[in-house]
Structures are given as structure tokens and as C-alpha cells.
Amino acid sequence: MTLLLHRTTRASWGLGIDINCLKKNVEPSAEFNVEAPSARITWIANFVAPYDASMYQNLGDRLQDFRLLLSTDMEKCRTWTPNLSLSNTRIQRTLSWTYQSRHPHGFTETLQSHFPYDTIPLLLKEKPKVVISGEFGARTLQALIYRFLRPGTRLIVRATVSEVSEQGRDRLRNWLRHVVLDHADAVLVNGRSGAQYIRRFGVPLEKLFVVPYTTDMTFFARVPLERPPQAGLRLLYVGQLIGRKGLIPFFDTLREWTLRHETRRVDLWIVGTGSLRDILRKYALPSNVTVRFLGAVPYDDLPNMYAECGLLVFPTLADEWGLVVNEAMAAGLPVLGSVYSQAVEELVRDGHNGWHFRPDSQAEMYSALDRALNTSEAKMLEMRRNARKTVEYLIPSYAADQILDAVRFVLSPRESNGRN
Structure with missing residues (x-):
């Protein structure tokens, strides 16, 4: 160059x-x-x-x-x-x-x-x-x-x-x-x-x-693109548990979606620590939602977390970038992300390698979550390939x-x- x-x-x-x-x-x-x-x-x-x-x-x-x-x-x-x-x-x-x-x-x-x-x-x-x-x-x-x-x-x-x-x-x-x-x-x-x-x-x-x-994408890019059925739509969040990351509005939207879809089970894994940890643990989600708090994970172990999940959730209210978007895409995870992340704004194409929304619009967030969780297995595999290809130069x-x-x-x- x-x-x-x-x-x-x-x-x-x-x-x-x-x-x-x-x-x-x-x-x-x-x-x-x-x-x-x-x-x-x-x-x-x-x-x-x-x-x-x-x-x-x-x-x-x-x-x-x-x-x-x-x-x-x-x-x-x-x-x-x-x-x-x-x-x-x-x-x-x-x-x-x-x-x-x-x-x-x-x-x-x-x-x-x-x-x-x-x-x-x-x-x-x-x-x-x-x-x-x-x-x-x-x-x-x-x-x-x-x-x-x-x-x-x-x-x-x-x-x-x-x-x-x-x-x-x-x-x-x-x-x-x-x-x-x-x-x-x-x-x-x-x-x-x-x-x-x-x-x-x-x-x-x-x-x-x-x-x-x-x-360094080496270990993220080694994550297999195929996912077992139980992990294909498992949501993953990686980052600080603080107000800026928009987790409370996302939990509100997740609660509304799962209440309307009582027969669907949703798994959410959360990697990270922060001041909102106890509040999020006590959040009253429906019984068809399982949230697993994994705490702080060493950086070198993050590829293992991505390998166990189907898509990344990144509902931030403000991020000058958001490197987890790079990592997730390299690992083959489409990104359900906020356009207030510059990485989402630059890298995520709706329906191609993820879904984007404004986190201060619950209607937009709900629509994006609904589209993500109703994506077919074949389409999701295509989006995983697209996601990895998107960031291969980064x-x-x-x-x-x-x-x-x-x-x-x-x-x-x-x-x-x-x-x-």
C-alpha cells in the first residue's frame, strides 16, 4: 500500500x-x-x-x-x-x-x-x-x-x-x-x-x-465456521459491563422479544466485568432466557468463547471503534451491533454479515434482534463466511x-x- x-x-x-x-x-x-x-x-x-x-x-x-x-x-x-x-x-x-x-x-x-x-x-x-x-x-x-x-x-x-x-x-x-x-x-x-x-x-x-x-487474527480465524445447533444462535457479549455499552436497553429488548416468543429459548453468554454486573444478574428475564456470566477471560482464551457462540451482540451507546467486532467477524460470528460503534458503522452490512440498529431506538433494536434470531441455518453459515471475509485485511x-x-x-x- x-x-x-x-x-x-x-x-x-x-x-x-x-x-x-x-x-x-x-x-x-x-x-x-x-x-x-x-x-x-x-x-x-x-x-x-x-x-x-x-x-x-x-x-x-x-x-x-x-x-x-x-x-x-x-x-x-x-x-x-x-x-x-x-x-x-x-x-x-x-x-x-x-x-x-x-x-x-x-x-x-x-x-x-x-x-x-x-x-x-x-x-x-x-x-x-x-x-x-x-x-x-x-x-x-x-x-x-x-x-x-x-x-x-x-x-x-x-x-x-x-x-x-x-x-x-x-x-x-x-x-x-x-x-x-x-x-x-x-x-x-x-x-x-x-x-x-x-x-x-x-x-x-x-x-x-x-x-x-x-x-492478530490467527487464532480467531481458526475457529470453525460451522456451529452445532445448540450454539448456532447463541448470543455472545464481550466487553465491560458499564452503562456506555448499552446492556440495559438490550436486556429490555431481549425481555420483550422472549415474552412474545415463549416457545423459543435464547442463550446469552457475557464475557467481562464491570459496575453493572450485579444489576444484570438480578435482571428479571423470562424463563426461556438463560444468561451465563463468564467474568473476565484472558485475551488469549477469547477465541474459545467465540467458537461456542453463534453471533455477537454489541449494543454500545458510544464507541470510537469496538475491536470485538473485528474479533467476532474473524471467528465467523455475524454481528448484531449498534451503529454508535464506528466498527459496526464501517464493517457491518445488514443481512450480509450482521444486523445493525440505533440503540436509543427500541423498535430498531427489536427488529434487528428479531431478524437475527429468525435467520435460517443456511443463511447464517453464509453470513459467517461473509463476516470472516470482511475483516481478513484488518x-x-x-x-x-x-x-x-x-x-x-x-x-x-x-x-x-x-x-x-
Whole structure:
């Protein structure tokens, strides 16, 4: 994949072109240098999520000088095992705190924020040519200051956002984002909605690079597509048990559907933990619904969970992506998902590889659930094949390709950085 491909396809987003055109396999063009840049590159992030480890490893293998600065080995609200196996990784000196955030969709969640206060000294010591900084907080503001102190430096901002996830941001935060984006040399977004959000800040199209969430699909893709009858329509939810994930509205809809279909049995497996666990356990569902709470499951064991179920439920009220959609599709599970997940919006085609709905419309959710649970076995097998094929390109090396395109772009002479 070359920079030329991006600069011809990205310019058409405003016309509604399907962003999946970016995934086409294209031979490298002689017009651009496809070798990995030799400049020192430092990536600043919160922590290494299990699904990001392979992407960082891929970048480290392809770049001559790649460093990773982390605010923490793992956030306290996460159940993942810390991964510090990557070379040239350093934990920063960091102040961390939690706060409450209220979203216009009606949920409140507890978030953790970090201030890695030694960012500028470390950057001045390591002198990277390119800094990639995640999000718009303290680390990115410090990276911007470093860019001012060393004008030859290039700053790439990784903006994992969507139009839904960023609703309700206050004026100060939006002003700070304007400041950062005015001086960023490139921006990594995770989908079309993220790109449209960033465009509101006046960022030129040529500075936007799409880097969807990816993970190592090897073990998910080994899950057999065929399911035994008892598992064919078994519902699976994977994620935090918190208000943002829309589980209460989904339980309301599931209750209504099963009351109207007394002769049908529905199994729902729930993987994850969170503040709503006890509330969901006590929820009064009809006797023809069986809910199994499996708690936190190690990431490496997730393929086994997908293998035992027929379709994924993802009723989120706001998600800038939703990697469980990638995982489920790779494992052959059609997705019954909310369009307030950017992954659902990008990847799910109704009746082809899943069913989508707005979670704040019970009628839409009920209709989608009804269609899913009345899908024939033959049609479901076809949808499983379609689901797996949909995400076969979303692997860590693909994400690394897009990131390296952005790095080459910011290192290229300024006069060549215009649109084609």
C-alpha cells in the first residue's frame, strides 16, 4: 500500500465513498519510497493493549529506531495482563487520576487520565525525528512543545475518535484540540467518522491517515465456521459491563422479544466485568432466557468463547471503534451491533454479515434482534463466511503500513505534500 493510494481515495470521503476502498491490495508505486524510514521515531501512549502489541511489534521490526513511551503498564480499570515484552519500551513518570464523564446519550462513566510529566525531558534526551502521540491530552501537548523546541521534528497525532464518542466535549477541550491539530503534521484516525470529526478542526485531507484497530487474527480465524445447533444462535457479549455499552436497553429488548416468543429459548453468554454486573444478574428475564456470566477471560482464551457462540451482540451507546467486532467477524460470528460503534458503522452490512440498529431506538433494536434470531441455518453459515471475509485485511501489518505511510508523508519535502 502506497501513499499515492491514500491521497487519491481519501480525497473522496466527503462524497460518501466507502472507506473499504483503502484496503485494496496495490503494488508499490515507484513514485514513492516504500522502504521503512531510518529516522528515530518515538510513540507515546497510555499502555499496550493486548490487541495493539502485534502492531507495535510489527513497527519495531520494520523501523531501524523505534521507541515506545508508556504512561503506565496497565490502567487499574482494565483486567488485561500488562505486556512489557516489546523492546525499547519505557514506563514514564506519571500522575494518574480518575474522573466522571457524562455523555449526551445518557450514560456516565469513570475514566482514567494520565500526566506523564517527564515527556519533554525524555524527548529532548532521545531527540526523535518523528513523535507519534496518542489522544489530545497532556502527553500530546508536551509533544507539541517539543516540536516547537526542535522545529525539524514532525508530530503525528493518533486520534481514536468518532463523531458519536466526542459528543458533548466542552469548549476548552475543543480549543486545545484546535491548537494541537493546527500544528500536527499528520493525524491517524480509525475510520470515516473519526476523519469527519477531525475535519471539523480544519485539518486538510492529505494529513489524514486511516489506521483502524487491528489485532492478530490467527487464532480467531481458526475457529470453525460451522456451529452445532445448540450454539448456532447463541448470543455472545464481550466487553465491560458499564452503562456506555448499552446492556440495559438490550436486556429490555431481549425481555420483550422472549415474552412474545415463549416457545423459543435464547442463550446469552457475557464475557467481562464491570459496575453493572450485579444489576444484570438480578435482571428479571423470562424463563426461556438463560444468561451465563463468564467474568473476565484472558485475551488469549477469547477465541474459545467465540467458537461456542453463534453471533455477537454489541449494543454500545458510544464507541470510537469496538475491536470485538473485528474479533467476532474473524471467528465467523455475524454481528448484531449498534451503529454508535464506528466498527459496526464501517464493517457491518445488514443481512450480509450482521444486523445493525440505533440503540436509543427500541423498535430498531427489536427488529434487528428479531431478524437475527429468525435467520435460517443456511443463511447464517453464509453470513459467517461473509463476516470472516470482511475483516481478513484488518491485521497488524496493515495498520503498520498506514502508519508508515504517515511517517513517510511527514518526512517528505513540504512542497510535495499537496493533493494529487
